[in-house]
Amino acid sequence: MTVPNTPPVNAALPDTAGRHEPVIQVSDLQKTYRDGWFRRRKIQALRKVSLEVGRGEIFGLLGPNGAGKTTLIKILLGIVHKTAGEARLLGQPAGRRIGRKRVGYLPEGHRIPRHLTGNTALEYYGSLSGMSVADTRRRRAELLDMVGLSDWGRTVVTKYSKGMLQRLGLAQAMLHEPDVLVLDEPTDGVDPVGRSEIRQVLNVLKDRGKTIFLNSHLLQEIELVCDQVAILFQGEVLKVGPVEEVTDLTEAGSSEITLELEGDGETIAGLLPETVGSRDQTGETRWRVTIASLNQDGIDSLVDQLRTAGISIATITRQKLTLEEAFLRLVRGASGDES
Numbered sequence: 001m002t003v004p005n006t007p008p009v010n011a012a013l014p015d016t017a018g019r020h021e022p023v024i025q026v027s028d029l030q031k032t033y034r035d036g037w038f039r040r041r042k043i044q045a046l047r048k049v050s051l052e053v054g055r056g057e058i059f060g061l062l063g064p065n066g067a068g069k070t071t072l073i074k075i076l077l078g079i080v081h082k083t084a085g086e087a088r089l090l091g092q093p094a095g096r097r098i099g100r101k102r103v104g105y106l107p108e109g110h111r112i113p114r115h116l117t118g119n120t121a122l123e124y125y126g127s128l129s130g131m132s133v134a135d136t137r138r139r140r141a142e143l144l145d146m147v148g149l150s151d152w153g154r155t156v157v158t159k160y161s162k163g164m165l166q167r168l169g170l171a172q173a174m175l176h177e178p179d180v181l182v183l184d185e186p187t188d189g190v191d192p193v194g195r196s197e198i199r200q201v202l203n204v205l206k207d208r209g210k211t212i213f214l215n216s217h218l219l220q221e222i223e224l225v226c227d228q229v230a231i232l233f234q235g236e237v238l239k240v241g242p243v244e245e246v247t248d249l250t251e252a253g254s255s256e257i258t259l260e261l262e263g264d265g266e267t268i269a270g271l272l273p274e275t276v277g278s279r280d281q282t283g284e285t286r287w288r289v290t291i292a293s294l295n296q297d298g299i300d301s302l303v304d305q306l307r308t309a310g311i312s313i314a315t316i317t318r319q320k321l322t323l324e325e326a327f328l329r330l331v332r333g334a335s336g337d338e339s
Contacts, residue, residue: 105182
């Protein structure tokens with residue numbers, strides 16, 4: 001796979017001044033399904049969902065099965081109609097043809113006709129996007145190279161692995177040079193090396209000003225590539241914001257911190273009984289301690305005590321959750337399961 005570091009010479013440069021322009025806007029969005037023929041019970045798939053995605057962002061949508069992620073994507077693409085609220089895509093009401101033409105979509109579990117090769121598959125999808133065969137052939141070599149399939153263009157897709165089919169699906173989503181990419185589980189079935197290479201492709205697209213709306217159950221992937229995330233649970237947004245905010249351990253003004261200290265071990269142990277000693281590369285002894293549920297006033301007071309006692313503070317680190325840990329904590333809290 002070759003991932004270009006810069007756009008082609010004939011490519012339009014991204015308008016960085018418009019980088020914060022909202023591309024996806026969702027406000028109080030609701031969707032209610034009805035189940036059954038006679039006693040039709042209501043199923044609320046989305047409950048007043050609000051979020052915003054800026055131009056040039058990689059935005060991750062997270063949630064357990066049944067959270068409403070796929071419903072939200074389908075409303076944005078015009079496949080499903082909303083019940084209430086507002087959803088806008090590229091400045092147009094969601095579902096408008098003028099907006100959809102500027103979107104590339106990779107659905108979960110996509111299927112490519114078995115008789116096609118990598119090359120003819122792109123010609124087929126290009127025709128669905130209104131592209132000429134000549135335009136598709138002009139684009140396909142670069143795209144197949146970007147997704148690591150440059151040697152597989154003439155091979156029938158029945159010989160592709162699941163991960164290779166995902167890569168080809170990503171190539172078809174980029175084929176008509178869309179402004180927005182909506183990717184539903186893009187790394188499903190892709191090996192770790194392939195996932196790393198796809199992340200590189202997504203970052204190149206972001207640098208070109210493309211907006212990427214990403215749904216994945218691989219939270220480590222989301223954490224590595226996304227600027228912002230939204231966590232959905234039972235149709236509601238539990239949290240939305242930059243990854244570093246979502247993973248911040250701070251709760252109600254409290255935080256877990258880790259200190260590395262230098263000085264007399266007995267003095268440190270007297271102040272902080274849970275201290276653990278270790279030697280660094282210079283042979284000097286450093287003392288390490290982690291303290292939970294300490295607010296900023298408590299941190300300031302502790303620092304004052306240590307300095308008064310002649311203890312040097314080498315490092316002080318505020319602990320954060322991984323995105324997976326933050327996700328599980330939020331979902332368990334919303335479901336009433338604090339275990």
